[in-house]
Amino acid sequence: EVLLVESGGGLVQPGGSLKLSCAASGFTFRDYSMNWVRQAPGKGLEWISYISGRSTTIFYTDSVMGRFTISRDNAQNSLYLQMNSLRDEDTALYYCARDGSGGSYFLDSWGLGTLVTVSS
């Protein structure tokens, strides 16, 4: 069974930093691209970042470019999101999500999310 467990969320002041982690199990982690998707309270889903299996390809949505960094450690079956210069509008539940197999463009497994609150 595919399992994705996010951690690292919490309360941080504007301008601060936070690093999210996602522990993966139940599949060969290095064979899959991974994503971060967030959902502000009461709002819709927003895709924010993608990383390929070998970390050779990375993409970000414009609103986090230059502030967030996605990375992974295939030896540890873990995905990360380093978030710097946090803003109020970054407050959201952050989900780790797996790409479907074979160079797909859909997210076939999701974690339960970790909540990030940016507030003074």
Next chain:
Amino acid sequence: HSALTQPASVSGSPGQSITISCTGTSSDIGGYNYVSWYQQHPGKAPKLIIFDFSNRPAGVSDRFSASKSGNTASLTISGLQAEDESDYYCSSYTDSSTLVFGGGTKLTVL
């Protein structure tokens, strides 16, 4: 890329069929057959119900079907059941090599 456009809400009675639309542009929906749909119950993680604009993952009811025409994708749920009451999101691959989601549609089963 701007978010894809979905109706904020739709409703239907048990046994009826409903359709949720998802409108984008030629840079996303219109340019690729990579539309997916997700179901999200309150307080739960999203669940993939349609991928590659019309395919269902294993275990998803065949009451869920989808199609695409031009810049608009559609999700149809037939034989509505109480358990279908949920939020539904569409998503598309874009020409910037990113994913974009719709704003979400709340389905109410009357």
